[in-house]
Amino acid sequence: MADQEKDLKGLRDKIDSIDGKILELISARAAVAQEVARVKEAAGATDAFFYRPEREAQVLRRIMSRNDGPLDDEEMARLFREIMSACLALEEPVRVAYLGPEGTFTQQAALKHFGHSAVSVPMAAIDEVFREVESGAVNYGVVPVENSSEGVVSHTLDSFIHSSMRICGEVVLRIHQHLLVGENTREEKITRVYSHAQSLAQCRKWLDSHWPMVEKVAVSSNAEAARRVKGEWNSAAIAGDMACELYGLKKVAEKIEDEPDNSTRFLIIGNQDVPASNEDKTSIVVSMRNQPGSLHRLLAPFHCYDIDLTRIESRPSRSGAWNYVFFIDFTGHRDDPKVQYVLKEVEAFASELKVLGSYPKGVL
């Protein structure tokens, strides 16, 4: 055997032996997760929450803080994300509705957050995701809420006004857009580009400089754009990796988004109050009468108790009694004494205050 072959054999034997140990440890971990399930069932079988967002965030943060490489923290956390997802599926497979169709960035976000052992169910619209969770047909829902270059997804915010759904988590996804074609289309023949209006907007400068003459057609989602070009000659789609793989398309150009850090934040909705994880956020919606200085009064308690506002968004009120509706996100959990003081002060002054949820800050 040549020297190189010998070296390789020795190293592969080492890997086999390590894999054996990893296998044993993962199986031992899964068996403990099954015991956890039995404890949860014994404590209250019908409404036991098997999925525990705060615990998952703590597990992932701990792994990241203890990781010494050579794999980077995110890569290591992604591996543990999948192990936990498989362990949870042994306890009870989690069903997650997302804004579809299959292949959207929202599905990618759902899998990033829950791992690939979750059962993901596509819905045609944001309010259908809310309804599906409310009816109990699924355990959780995933909806987009804001994009770093295009701003807020107002439909999602409006859905919270009349819904009793709570926010159980958030996940941020880097959005990479690609120019995709079917196998029968040659690059120089492209005359039309399909995509969702937001994605066309996110790639506007790139399109103007590379394809100024091409016809741009907005469709209901990126995945729908990808589905169309699969069977249509001389057309391209702008969509992400999931849609590209799902429809077997070819990448003509990669990462064509104008902003290099283009990312979208998604919310996990459910009917669970999530305990504190030590690094949390709270989202509230507040309605107020239109009076001079009212916004200042609304925000003053946050300043006073030194609470960091991460987002504030105003939406027109849908009911006559409400003049303004403000969606506010801030750091901290609703069980923190400081947060409780602030909520008390805001409540005393607002026409209505609803806490949409306290949830762990996105880890991955």
Ligand SMILES: O=C(O)C(=O)C[C@]1(C(=O)O)C=C[C@@H](O)C=C1
């Ligand atoms: O700690 C729990 O409650 C578990 O069910 C175990 C576990 C895990 O695999 O670590 C699995 C699912 C939960 O979402 C959180 C954590």
